Amino acid sequence: MVPLDRAEALRLVGSVALGRIVFTRHALPAIRPVNHVLDDGAVIIRTHEGAALVPAVEQAGAPGVVVAYEADVIDPVTRLGWSVVITGYAELITDPGELARCRALLQPWVDQRMDYAVRVRPDLVTGFRLTDPEEQEEQAD
Known part of the structure; x- marks a missing residue:
């Protein structure tokens, strides 16, 4: 496992469309x-x-509710890939203009009306890349 710096971890999260949000219910x-x-x-x-997330975020007030967001790409055969966890505050986006912009940026992946948008501001970003040990040895030489 090779640790990722913040910039690379965020770049990788931005390169995929799916992840998992972790919150308290x-x-x-x-x-x-x-x-x-x-x-x-x-x-x-x-x-x-x-959605279970909406009341958790609504009830938190400012600055939001602490959540974790995880995204990854790991090949099940080679067991190579990466994983990133973002921890920060989640807040509902309520400004009508900003909400409309977010709706235009992100189409729902399920066939369901999605009237809410949530922003997770990354306070802590951690991640790692799973690499082939032989490739690491070759790069070190």
């Missing part, structure tokens, strides 16, 4: 698969009324 961890877009360094997701 009824004092227990909850995880949901979502699609996302990276916008000015923040993760934007869209969700729907009734």
Whole structure:
């Protein structure tokens, strides 16, 4: 495993469309698969009324609720790839103009009305690349 710096980790998250958001629901961890877009360094997701994440974010108030966001690409055969976890505050996007812009940036991946957008501001970004040990030895030579 090779650690990733913040810039490379965010670049990799921006290169994929799917990830998982982790939040607290009824004092227990909850995880949901979502699609996302990276916008000015923040993760934007869209969700729907009734989604478990919406009340968690609404009830938090400023600066938002602490969540984790994880995205990865790992080949099941070679076991090579990368994984990134972003930890930060999630907030509902309520400004009508900004909400419209986010809707234009990110199309829902499920056939369901998605009226809400959530921004996760990355406070802590950690990640690693799973590499072939033989390639690492060759690069060191």
